[in-house]
Amino acid sequence: MRRAEWPVAIYAIGDIHGCLRQLIDIERSIVADASAYPGNKLIVTLGDYIDRGPNAAGVLDHLLAPPPAGFERICLAGNHEEMLLDCLAVPRWLDDWLDLGADTTLRSYGMDPSRLAGLRSGQLRGVLRAHIPQVHLDFLAELPIALALPGIVFVHAGLRPGVALERQAERDLQWLRPNDEDDVPSGGELVVHGHTPGDRPVLKNHRVCIDTACFATGRLTAIRLGRDSRFRIIQT
Numbered sequence: 001m002r003r004a005e006w007p008v009a010i011y012a013i014g015d016i017h018g019c020l021r022q023l024i025d026i027e028r029s030i031v032a033d034a035s036a037y038p039g040n041k042l043i044v045t046l047g048d049y050i051d052r053g054p055n056a057a058g059v060l061d062h063l064l065a066p067p068p069a070g071f072e073r074i075c076l077a078g079n080h081e082e083m084l085l086d087c088l089a090v091p092r093w094l095d096d097w098l099d100l101g102a103d104t105t106l107r108s109y110g111m112d113p114s115r116l117a118g119l120r121s122g123q124l125r126g127v128l129r130a131h132i133p134q135v136h137l138d139f140l141a142e143l144p145i146a147l148a149l150p151g152i153v154f155v156h157a158g159l160r161p162g163v164a165l166e167r168q169a170e171r172d173l174q175w176l177r178p179n180d181e182d183d184v185p186s187g188g189e190l191v192v193h194g195h196t197p198g199d200r201p202v203l204k205n206h207r208v209c210i211d212t213a214c215f216a217t218g219r220l221t222a223i224r225l226g227r228d229s230r231f232r233i234i235q236t
Contacts, residue, residue, distance in 0.1 A: 001074065001144045001146070001147045001148070002147075002148045002149075003147070003148070003149045004149075004150070005149075005150075006149055006150065006226075006227050007039065007040045007041055007042045007072070008037045008038070008039035008040060008041055008226070009034060009037045009041045009042070009224055009225070009226050010041070010042045010043075010044060010149075010152075010224070010225045010226070011030045011033075011034070011041065011042070011043045011044070011071075011222050011223070011224050011225075011234070012043075012044045012045075012046060012154055012192050012210060012222060012223050012225070013026060013043065013044070013045045013046065013210075013220065013221075013222045014046055014194040014201075014209075014210035014211045014212060014214070014220065014221045014222070015046065015047065015048040015078065015194040015195065015197070015211045015213075015214065016045065016048065016049050016053070016059055016214065016220065017048055017049070017050070017051060017052040017053040017056075017080075017101070017214055017215040018049070018050060018051065018052060018053025018054050018055050018056040018058075018059055018104055018105065018108065018215060019053040019054070019055070019059070019214045019215055019218075019220060020054075020055040020058040020059050020062060022214050022218065022219075022220035022236040023059060023062060023220065024062070025220070025236045026220050026222050026234060026235070026236050027043070027068060029222075029234050029236070030043065030068070030071075030222060030224075030234060031068045031071075033224060033232065033234060034070070034071070034224075037226075040070065040071075040072065041070060041071045041072075042071065042072050042073075042074065043067055043068075043071050043072070043073045043074070044073075044074050044075075044076065044147055044154045044192075045063065045073070045074075045075045045076065046076055046078070046154060046155070046156050046192070046193060046194040046195075046210070046211075047075075047076045047077050047078020047079070047080075047081065047143070047156035047174070047194060047195070048078035048079070048080045048081070048156065048194060048195070048211075049063060049075070049078070049080070049081065050080050050081060050084060050102075050105045051080045051083075051097075051100060051101035051102055051104060051105050052101035052104060052215040052216075053104060053214065053215035054104055054108065055108050056104065056105040056108045056109075057105075057108040057109050057132075057136070058108065060136045060139060060140075063075055063139070064135065064136075064139055074144070074147055075139075075143055076143060076144055076145065076146065076147060076154060076155065076156055077140075077143035077144065077145055077156060077174060078156040078157075078174060078194070078195065079156065079157065079174040079175050079195065080100065080101070081140045081143060082174055083096070083097045083100060083102070084097065084102070084105070084140060085137070085140055085141060087102075087128070088125060088128055088129070088137070090121075091119075091121040091122075091124040091125050091128075092121060094116060094117070094124060095117075098113060101215075106131075109131040109132050110131055111127065111128075111131050145170055145173050145174070146165065146168075146173055148165055148189070151188075151189055151190060152189055152190045152191075152192065152225070153165060153189045153190070153191050153192070154192045154193070155173050155191065155192075155193050156173060156174050156193060156194055156195050157172065157173055157174050157175055157176040157177070157178075157193055157194070157195040157196070158172070158173070158176040158177070158178040158191060158193045158195070158196075158207065159172070159173070159176070159178075159189075159191050160172050160176065165189075174195075175195075176195075177195075177196055178191075178193070178196065178207060178209070188206075190206060190207065190208065191206065191207040191208070192207070192208045192210070192223065192225070193207065193208070193209055193210075193211075194209065194210055194211035195209075195211055196209055196211055197211045197212065197213035197216075198211065198212060198213070199212065199213075199217070200212065201221055201223070201233055208223060208231075210222065210223055210233075212235070214236070218236065219235050219236055220235065220236045221233065221234070221235050222234040222235070
């Protein structure tokens, strides 16, 4: 997605991973912070809404509901959403998905992961579709990969250095692990991303990572950005 103009403020939220309580808490903090900025604001969620944490189904229900008053919400795709959709398309990839935390997502939809391993592909696909609402699957399938505004790109994992956004590989945008030595991407945009967890946000001249492993630490991180280049970190 591309936007030609900035709103009054943009709030990006890092990897949520099934942590519904923290998502609700951080949205409340964002609403309180945004009271100082009259006008339309934007919330951008950076992907990985499912897996690892306890309530993936609840997180997707929340993201499908209207955003707070005065806000628009844009949700980007993460690699964990890709894995769920891939497993539906090719059920033999269930083990790969389970290795990366799918068990909590399956349980949040009322499935027992231990009962799925022996199912044939058609049976497994049928069980998944019977338990996961179609509205959730449609939402995940339609998520954009990146959002670009003048001077900034929001994406789940990062950008390949020296490659224009239009030429980036979708897999890199969802799976890349940025290197601190990377050059500034073509055009000099600031890249705001998640995917690479850490104890605290990573703030570099050319990129910001706000994945603080909420499912393990309890800390969900957001960043407020404005046209004046000032920012504020917000955490649960």
